[in-house]
Structures are given as C-alpha cells and as structure tokens.
Amino acid sequence: MAKTEKSTRETIVAAAAKLFYAEGIRAVSVDAVAEEAGVTKRTLYYHFESKDELIAAYLEGRDQPNLKLFQTWFGDAEGDLPVKVEAIFVALARAARHPKWKGCGFLRTSAELAKMPGHPAIRIGAAHKKKFEAWMAETFAAAGATEPAMLARQILLLLDGSFAVVLLHRDAGYMEAAGKAAATLVQVAMAEANTRAS
Amino acid sequence: MAKTEKSTRETIVAAAAKLFYAEGIRAVSVDAVAEEAGVTKRTLYYHFESKDELIAAYLEGRDQPNLKLFQTWFGDAEGDLPVKVEAIFVALARAARHPKWKGCGFLRTSAELAKMPGHPAIRIGAAHKKKFEAWMAETFAAAGATEPAMLARQILLLLDGSFAVVLLHRDAGYMEAAGKAAATLVQVAMAEANTRAS
DNA sequence: TCATGTATATTCACTAGGCGGTATACATTG
DNA sequence: CAATGTATACCGCCTAGTGAATATACATGA
Numbered sequence: 001m002a003k004t005e006k007s008t009r010e011t012i013v014a015a016a017a018k019l020f021y022a023e024g025i026r027a028v029s030v031d032a033v034a035e036e037a038g039v040t041k042r043t044l045y046y047h048f049e050s051k052d053e054l055i056a057a058y059l060e061g062r063d064q065p066n067l068k069l070f071q072t073w074f075g076d077a078e079g080d081l082p083v084k085v086e087a088i089f090v091a092l093a094r095a096a097r098h099p100k101w102k103g104c105g106f107l108r109t110s111a112e113l114a115k116m117p118g119h120p121a122i123r124i125g126a127a128h129k130k131k132f133e134a135w136m137a138e139t140f141a142a143a144g145a146t147e148p149a150m151l152a153r154q155i156l157l158l159l160d161g162s163f164a165v166v167l168l169h170r171d172a173g174y175m176e177a178a179g180k181a182a183a184t185l186v187q188v189a190m191a192e193a194n195t196r197a198s
Numbered sequence: 199m200a201k202t203e204k205s206t207r208e209t210i211v212a213a214a215a216k217l218f219y220a221e222g223i224r225a226v227s228v229d230a231v232a233e234e235a236g237v238t239k240r241t242l243y244y245h246f247e248s249k250d251e252l253i254a255a256y257l258e259g260r261d262q263p264n265l266k267l268f269q270t271w272f273g274d275a276e277g278d279l280p281v282k283v284e285a286i287f288v289a290l291a292r293a294a295r296h297p298k299w300k301g302c303g304f305l306r307t308s309a310e311l312a313k314m315p316g317h318p319a320i321r322i323g324a325a326h327k328k329k330f331e332a333w334m335a336e337t338f339a340a341a342g343a344t345e346p347a348m349l350a351r352q353i354l355l356l357l358d359g360s361f362a363v364v365l366l367h368r369d370a371g372y373m374e375a376a377g378k379a380a381a382t383l384v385q386v387a388m389a390e391a392n393t394r395a396s
Numbered sequence: 397t398c399a400t401g402t403a404t405a406t407t408c409a410c411t412a413g414g415c416g417g418t419a420t421a422c423a424t425t426g
Numbered sequence: 427c428a429a430t431g432t433a434t435a436c437c438g439c440c441t442a443g444t445g446a447a448t449a450t451a452c453a454t455g456a
Contacts, residue, residue, distance in 0.1 A: 008431080023313045026224040030416060042418080043432050051416065102312045110366045111309035114300045115221045117368060126366050153372060154379040158352075161359025168308045168324050170315060174351060181352040184386055185379055206405080228442060240444080241406050249442065399456085406449070415440070422433075 009047045012037045016058045021105050025055055025112050025121075055109065056120040062105055063128045070132060074139075081143050081190060082183035085155060089162065089179025096172040103167035107160060132156060145189045158182050207245045210235045214256045219303050223253055223310050223319075253307065254318040260303055261326045268330065272337075279341050279388060280381035283353060287360065287377025294370040301365035305358060330354060343387045356380050 006014070015037035019028040030051050034041040048054045070088055077087030095101055102108070106125035113119045133156045140148035162178035204212070213235035217226040228249050232239040246252045268286055275285030293299055300306070304323035311317045331354045338346035360376035 024224075024310055026222075026310075027313065029414075031414085040433055041416090042434080045417070046431065103309065107362050107366065108309040108312060111301065111306040111362075112222055112224075114306060114365060115225065122366065129363065129366060150375060150378070153375040154356075157359035157363055157372060157376045157379065158355055159359070160362045161355035161357070164305050164309070164358045164362050165327065165355055167312060168305065168320065168327060174355060177348060177351040178355045180348070181355065181379075181383055184383060188382055188386060227440075229440085238407055239442090240408080243443070244405065397456100399454105401454080402452090404449100404451080407447085409445090409447105411442105411444080413441080415438100418435100418437075420433105420435090422431105424429100424431080426427105426429085 008037075008039060008043065012039060012044055012047060012054070013057050013061055016054050017061060017105075020055065020058050020109075021102060022100065025109060030054070052120065056124055059106060059109060059121050059124045059128070063124065063131075066128070067131055067135070071135065081140075082186040085186050086179040086183040089159070089175050089182060092159075092162070093166075093172040093175035093179070096166050096175055104160065104163040107163055108167075129156060129160070132159075140186075140189070143190065144193050145186075146193045147189065151185060151189045154185050155182050158185075206235075206237065206241065210237060210242055210245060210252070211255050211259055214252050215259060215303075218253065218256050218307075219300060220298065223307055228252070250318065254322055257304060257307060257319050257322045257326070261322065261329075264326070265329055265333070269333065279338075280384040283384050284377040284381040287357070287373050287380060290357075290360070291364075291370040291373035291377070294364050294373055302358065302361040305361055306365075327354060327358070330357075338384075338387070341388065342391050343384075344391045345387065349383060349387045352383050353380050356383075 012033065016028075016033045019033055019036055030044060031041055033054065034044045037044070044054070048057065073088045073091040074084050077084040079087075106128050110122050110125050113122055116122070133152050136152035136155050137148045140151050145151055158178040158181055162175040165174045166172055210231065214226075214231045217231055217234055228242060229239055231252065232242045235242070242252070246255065271286045271289040272282050275282040277285075304326050308320050308323050311320055314320070331350050334350035334353050335346045338349050343349055356376040356379055360373040363372045364370055
C-alpha cells in the first residue's frame with residue numbers, strides 16, 4: 001500500500017503542529033512554519049486566512065489522535081476499573097519522559113491565548129476535553145458508579161493537573177501520583193455503588 | 199500612617215504583573231509595561247537587565263502573597279482536615295468567577311516558556327509550587343496521615359488541574375469538583391491512618 | 397556657605413531586525 | 427481559457443534593546 005502523498009495543506013499543518021507544540025504559538029512566526037513546510041509564506045496564506053486559522057487547524061488535527069491514544073491505553077490495560085484508569089496515567093508518564101514532550105498542546109494554547117476566550121483554538125481545546133470527560137463518564141456509568149459525571153470530572157482534573165505540574169517540574173513522577181489518586185477515587189466511587197446495591 | 203510611596207522599581211513590577219497576568223508574557227511588549235508604569239523604556243532598562251528579568255521579578259512578587267492566601271483560606275475554615283482542604287478550592291472558585299481571573303500566573307508562564315526549561319521564571323514557579331506542596335505535606339504529617347508527601351502531591355495536582363481546566367472552560371464549577379476530590383483523598387488517607395493506629 | 401565631585405536615576409532619539417499580511421505575476425492543468 | 431496553486435518581493439508596524447545626554451541628591455572640602 002503506497003503511502004498517499006500529503007497535500008500541501010496537510011504538510012503545512014504538520015509543520016505548524018511540530019513548531020507550535022515545541023516552541024509555543026507566539027514564539028513561532030508564520031515565516032518559520034512556511035519554511036518548515038518547504039513552502040513560501042504566500043502559499044501558506046493561500047491555504048489559511050490567518051495565523052489564527054492555522055493554530056486552530058493544528059489543534060483540530062490533534063483532537064482525534066489524542067483521544068484514541070487515551071482510549072487505547074485504557075482498553076489495553078488488564079485489570080479492574082481503577083487499574084485501567086491508572087494505566088492512562090502510567091502510559092502518559094512514559095510519554096512525558098521523552099525529551100520532546102512539552103505538556104498538553106490544548107492546555108498550553110489556552111494558557112497562551114487566555115486573553116481571547118472566544119478564540120477558535122480555545123473552543124477546539126475545550127471541546128476536546130469535553131469529549132474526554134464524556135467518554136470517562138460513560139465508562140463509569142456503564143460500570144455502575146453512583147456519580148459517573150462527577151467522577152469523570154475529577155479524573156480529568158487529575159489528568160490536566162499532571163500535564164501542568166509535570167511540565168513545570170519536569171518530573172514525570174507526578175503523573176504516577178495522579179494515577180494513584182485517580183485509582184483511589186474510582187475505587188471509592190465503586191465501593192459506594194456496591195454498598196448501595198447490597 | 200501615610201502610605202509609603204512606591205519606588206520606581208516597584209511601580210514597574212506592578213505594571214508588569216498587571217499586564218503579563220492579563221495578557222500573557224509574549225503578548226505584552228516592554229514598551230507597554232513602561233507606558234503602564236508611566237516611565238520611559240530606558241528607565242525600565244535601567245532597573246532591569248532584560249525582559250526575562252522583568253518576568254522573573256513579576257513572579258517573584260507573587261510567590262509569598264499567593265502562598266499566604268492559600269494558608270489563610272485553609273486556616274480560616276472551620277471543620278476537620280478534609281473540610282479545611284476543600285475550603286481552599288471553594289475560595290479559589292469564588293476568585294475564579296471574577297472576570298479578570300486568568301488562571302495561575304506561574305503555570306501560564308511555564309506553559310508559554312515551555313521551550314526554555316531553565317528560564318528563571320520557570321524556576322521561580324517550580325519553587326513556588328514546591329513550597330505549597332511542602333506546606334501541605336507538613337500539615338498532613340502533623341495530622342498523622344500515613345503518606346503525607348504523596349497526599350500533598352495529589353492535592354497539588356488537583357489544584358493545578360483546576361487552574362488549567364477552569365481557564366479552558368471558564369467554568370469555576372470544576373474547582374468545586376476538585377475540592378470534593380481533594381476532600382475524598384484526605385478522608386481516605388486519614389481513615390487508613392486510624393485503622394493502623396487501632 | 398557654597399562650589400565641586402560622584403553616584404543614582406531619568407529622558408529622547410535611535411537601531412536592526414522580525415512580525416503578520418499582501419500586490420502582483422508566473423506556472424500548471426483540465 | 428480559466429481555475430488552482432505557487433513564487434518573488436514588498437509593506438507598515440512592532441520588537442527588544444542601546445547611546446549619549448541630562449537631571450537630581452548628597453557628600454566633601456575651602
């Protein structure tokens with residue numbers, strides 16, 4: 001199966017993703033993205049109206065792959081529910097130890113663009129996190145947890161907290177601590193459910 | 199008691215703090231800070247060697263006040279340990295509902311400067327979070343928790359997670375969810391301690 | 397008391413380069 | 427020919443940082 005050649009637009013988004021994630025949004029000029037993509041700036045502006053649109057395209061392109069990754073880590077783990085949730089954090093800790101890891105692109109973008117709450121990129125980030133939360137909530141509901149929505153929020157908070165803290169300290173050990181906390185919270189919620197059921 | 203007049207340096211740091219927090223580091227020019235401080239740019243560069251040093255001064259100035267705030271919220275709350283910890287999150291949620299709230303300055307700066315891990319501002323942020331964690335750990339140790347250091351980390355993760363998530367969604371409700379999670383974790387840890395003690 | 401020396405603090409005017417974005421023209425292909 | 431895509435060259439503005447001169451405060455010595 002021959003690998004389909006990437007369109008110019010895809011090449012540009014890939015270049016933008018690489019640079020924006022590695023160095024931040026404002027730190028990367030449109031010229032730099034164009035050069036990384038092997039294209040002139042004018043070509044870039046043919047495919048994208050503005051830098052803002054390019055930022056949005058970068059995050060849009062990370063939405064599904066990131067979600068799938070979480071779901072794979074969860075699904076491949078063997079054990080009960082707390083263990084499977086914790087497995088997400090353990091796998092993420094492994095990724096965070098790679099030198100190129102720079103936290104969560106969605107959160108870093110929202111931090112950088114905090115003064116523009118309506119920015120398309122922030123909306124895409126918010127939607128991404130909502131999808132994660134909804135998936136977790138469904139999972140917990142299916143397992144019979146008493147307050148699946150609340151539990152899902154708390155797992156999300158631990159996940160995003162570990163993104164922020166590990167980025168600051170450059171110590172992936174915090175991610176494993178978050179995983180333990182997540183497992184504890186799931187355990188407690190399931191124990192409550194079993195108590196009521198009996 | 200006449201209010202002591204602020205030194206030029208303090209005036210500049212105050213202007214920098216206001217603008218950097220409201221708009222982000224890279225989004226604010228040195229010219230803008232100088233103008234906000236009512237000072238020429240050359241004067242600013244008399245007091246600070248570079249923009250980087252100014253960024254560091256901004257965060258340095260937030261370190262102690264922020265810690266004191268957390269300790270006050272904790273200390274003023276009436277109830278047992280889980281309640282006092284949760285009170286931090288409740289108070290923070292109140293603050294986060296103010297329109298000018300833009301998350302945690304330390305975390306946002308670390309997100310923006312992620313490509314410069316050794317930057318003075320990042321070191322100051324890391325030290326600040328370590329102080330919070332150490333204070334929590336001491337508090338839990340004094341209360342007889344079995345693993346005070348681990349518990350302190352988990353509270354920090356929830357706190358910083360709520361900063362990130364609330365900034366993204368602009369929904370302070372997440373902070374209260376984080377507070378509930380924190381209270382649960384403290385409760386579990388104290389229950390374990392009591393079990394072993396008996 | 398008053399001139400002078402010196403360190404601190406401040407200003408105006410400037411530079412060299414980077415920024416997002418664009419006017420215009422050329423190439424390719426149905 | 428007409429639509430799509432790419433390239434060169436450019437614009438006006440903003441950026442962090444600087445050179446040289448000036449103002450102020452205050453100590454010293456005649």
